[in-house]
Amino acid sequence: MSIAPVVDWRPAAAVPAPPAIGALPLPVVGGDLTVPLVTGEQVGYVNLDYAASAPCLRAVLDAVTALLPWYSSVHRGAGFASTVTTELYAAARREVGDFIGARAGDTVVFTRNTTDSLNLLAAALPEDTTVVTFASEHHANQLPWRRGRSIVLPVPASADEAIARADDALRGVSSRHGLLAVTGASNVTGELWPLSELAAVAHRRGARVAVDAAQLAPHRAIDLEAIGADYLALSGHKLYAPFGGGVLVGREDWLDAGRPYLAGGGAVRRVTLDGVEWASGAPRHEAGTPNVVGAVSLAAACRALGEVGMSAVAAHEARLLDRVTRGLRAVPGVEQLAMWGPASPRIGVVTFNVQGFHPGVVAAALSAEHGIGVRDGSFCAHPLMSALAGAHAPEVSGGAAVPGAVRVSFGVGTSMADVDRFLGAITDLVARGPRWRYRVDGGRHVPEPDPRPRPALAGLLAGGTTGAVHGLLASDLAPCQALA
Numbered sequence: 437m438s439i440a441p442v443v444d445w446r447p448a449a450a451v452p453a454p455p456a457i458g459a460l461p462l463p464v465v466g467g468d469l470t471v472p473l474v475t476g477e478q479v480g481y482v483n484l485d486y487a488a489s490a491p492c493l494r495a496v497l498d499a500v501t502a503l504l505p506w507y508s509s510v511h512r513g514a515g516f517a518s519t520v521t522t523e524l525y526a527a528a529r530r531e532v533g534d535f536i537g538a539r540a541g542d543t544v545v546f547t548r549n550t551t552d553s554l555n556l557l558a559a560a561l562p563e564d565t566t567v568v569t570f571a572s573e574h575h576a577n578q579l580p581w582r583r584g585r586s587i588v589l590p591v592p593a594s595a596d597e598a599i600a601r602a603d604d605a606l607r608g609v610s611s612r613h614g615l616l617a618v619t620g621a622s623n624v625t626g627e628l629w630p631l632s633e634l635a636a637v638a639h640r641r642g643a644r645v646a647v648d649a650a651q652l653a654p655h656r657a658i659d660l661e662a663i664g665a666d667y668l669a670l671s672g673h674k675l676y677a678p679f680g681g682g683v684l685v686g687r688e689d690w691l692d693a694g695r696p697y698l699a700g701g702g703a704v705r706r707v708t709l710d711g712v713e714w715a716s717g718a719p720r721h722e723a724g725t726p727n728v729v730g731a732v733s734l735a736a737a738c739r740a741l742g743e744v745g746m747s748a749v750a751a752h753e754a755r756l757l758d759r760v761t762r763g764l765r766a767v768p769g770v771e772q773l774a775m776w777g778p779a780s781p782r783i784g785v786v787t788f789n790v791q792g793f794h795p796g797v798v799a800a801a802l803s804a805e806h807g808i809g810v811r812d813g814s815f816c817a818h819p820l821m822s823a824l825a826g827a828h829a830p831e832v833s834g835g836a837a838v839p840g841a842v843r844v845s846f847g848v849g850t851s852m853a854d855v856d857r858f859l860g861a862i863t864d865l866v867a868r869g870p871r872w873r874y875r876v877d878g879g880r881h882v883p884e885p886d887p888r889p890r891p892a893l894a895g896l897l898a899g900g901t902t903g904a905v906h907g908l909l910a911s912d913l914a915p916c917q918a919l920a
Contacts, residue, residue: 460752462744464491464676464849471807472888474872479807482854486674487623487785487845488811490654492733493676499736500679500729510728511702525728528735529718532683535738536649536668537659543688545718546681546731550650551576553669553684554617556721557646558583560694565613568605568643570598571819572775574623577648578819581617591823594776595630602634606641614643620652624817624824624843625774626757626785628656635664644687650674654847655753655783657746660685672730676848677737681730684721692716698723741848749848753784756846756855760786763859767866769793773824773841784850787815787843789825790866795840796881798862801870804883806861811843812881 469481483491503524508517510525533544547553558580561567567581572591587605592598598618606614616638621628635645644666649658653670660668667686672679696703696714700723706713714720741749761778764770769791774780790798799812814821821839844858875884 460744460748460848462676462740462848463494465494465497466491467849473807474804474883474887476887482806482808482857483849484844484846484854484858485809485811486654486847486850487626487651487815487843489673489678490676490847491849492678493737493740493848495740496677496679496733496736500733503729503732507728510726521728524732525726528728528731531735531738532731533685535658535742536653536670536685537661538685539661541688542660542685543691543718545684545691545721546726546734547669547684548680548727548730549671549673549682550648550669551671553682554646554648555580556684556697557667557669557686557690559697560691560721561615562613562690562693564611565615566609566611567615567617568602568609569617570601571823572622572624573617573619573817573820574648574650575816575818576650577617577619585611591775591820595633595780599630599633599637603637603641606638606643609641609643614638614641615646616643617646617648619648619650620658621655621783621785622775622817622820623651623785624787624815624820624841626651626782626787626845627775628652628781628783631663631665639664644690646686651783651785654741654749655746656750672734672737675734675737676741677730677733679730679733680727681734683734688717692720696723697721700724702726744848752848753846756850756852757782757784757786759852759855760844760846760859763855764788764862767859767863769866770862775820775824784846785843786845787824787841789841790862793866794881795842796876797870797874798842798865800874800881800883801865801872802858802861804874804886804888805865805871806857808858808861810858811845813840814838815841815843 470478471481472478506517506520508515508521510518510522529544529546533542538544545556547556554576561584565584567584567586568589569578569581569586570589570591578588589601589605592601602616606616616634618629618631618634620631631647638645645664646667647663647665649668649670651674652658654675658668667684669684670682672681703715703720703723704712705715761772764772764786771789771791772778773787789795795812799810802808802810818838821841825839825841873884874881
């Protein structure tokens with residue numbers, strides 16, 4: 437891959453900070469962050485919420501910092517900075533495609549995130565297409581398909597059942613086209629799906645396969661040809677590149693024949709008063725000025741992960757996963773959630789409930805009393821959570837009962853010391869209970885009172901950020917967000 441020599445992904449002057457003990461040599465921004473506790477103490481922050489949004493890799497920040505002085509318009513600018521920016525944007529497309537094993541002829545479309553990518557694909561499906569998916573999917577891989585003809589299969593009891601149900605459903609599809617839309621790894625339980633086997637079944641039935649790789653891509657090597665997937669979507673913010681970029685990669689024929697995702701400049705070859713000749717390839721679905729920073733940051737993350745090796749990432753997470761699961765089994769009242777049992781292969785995601793404790797209280801106490809960030813709620817996977825944790829149904833806005841749980845997730849910046857701090861904190865919480873009072877505010881459990889000072893990010897936003905945050909709109913805490 438060739439990149440203009442004036443801008444490299446990794447500036448020569450950048451000196452990465454040493455990784456934490458037990459972590460991979462991929463330092464993340466904020467790895468040395470300290471946070472206040474309700475007791476007045478300051479502690480090092482333990483981020484165990486990677487599955488929601490992973491921290492930024494230092495290499496990604498370095499790439500963005502190197503790019504910004506050269507940032508300019510793409511594709512049509514005559515200036516030298518525009519030339520550099522255009523070359524970087526094209527190089528980023530190749531880098532991301534290489535990272536997931538895009539085939540010759542595949543289209544690599546830059547989007548906002550996985551949700552955006554799957555909505556784009558849904559809009560480009562040919563007429564007379566039936567989509568088959570599972571109730572265990574993230575909402576992003578369920579809701580877009582409901583606009584057309586779709587079949588939602590029950591949560592499978594095993595990987596073998598998932599294959600058999602997909603085969604039966606696709607055999608019965610009578611439409612001209614079929615699409616099997618599945619996740620690579622569950623965002624709730626972390627369990628890995630049998631993608632190659634599912635793709636083989638789909639292709640045998642004359643259908644195509646779309647993979648939601650939002651959780652898979654940060655944890656495992658991906659090769660589209662080996663998997664047999666026809667389309668794949670992922671998010672930069674889960675792949676250590678939180679700059680608003682995502683990608684949809686896949687077969688060009690449906691994307692070229694589909695209606696452009698957005699109508700506007702850049703998506704056309706020629707416009708007259710009577711009609712439009714639309715572009716083909718990625719530009720067809722990238723109308724408007726693209727998010728060059730997001731594309732470059734995503735490519736920089738792909739390069740950094742590729743240089744360390746995804747096998748090393750998987751091995752690192754396997755050690756952490758073993759410590760977490762063994763440690764939680766030793767805590768009385770903890771129930772770990774899984775679709776297919778504790779032995780099923782998974783990425784660095786563990787979801788659990790504690791008997792007698794609301795998951796929101798567990799998450800709030802871990803944060804306020806121990807400086808540990810986890811996730812609680814339904815993780816934008818309500819049907820799956822109803823199947824896994826139906827007995828735990830916290831009330832959310834509007835009075836709707838949605839099952840909840842606690843999720844810990846980790847990645848390249850997580851150390852064994854982070855895991856041990858979490859296990860010590862959850863053991864203490866279960867044995868002694870919360871040491872602070874908590875109340876429900878907008879669907880979230882929050883300390884009462886909350887004396888923790890907010891960071892003084894002077895000048896970042898009008899009004900400052902010190903003191904408690906007030907005046908949130910009700911829409912800011914919609915059910916999915918409030919419990920995701």
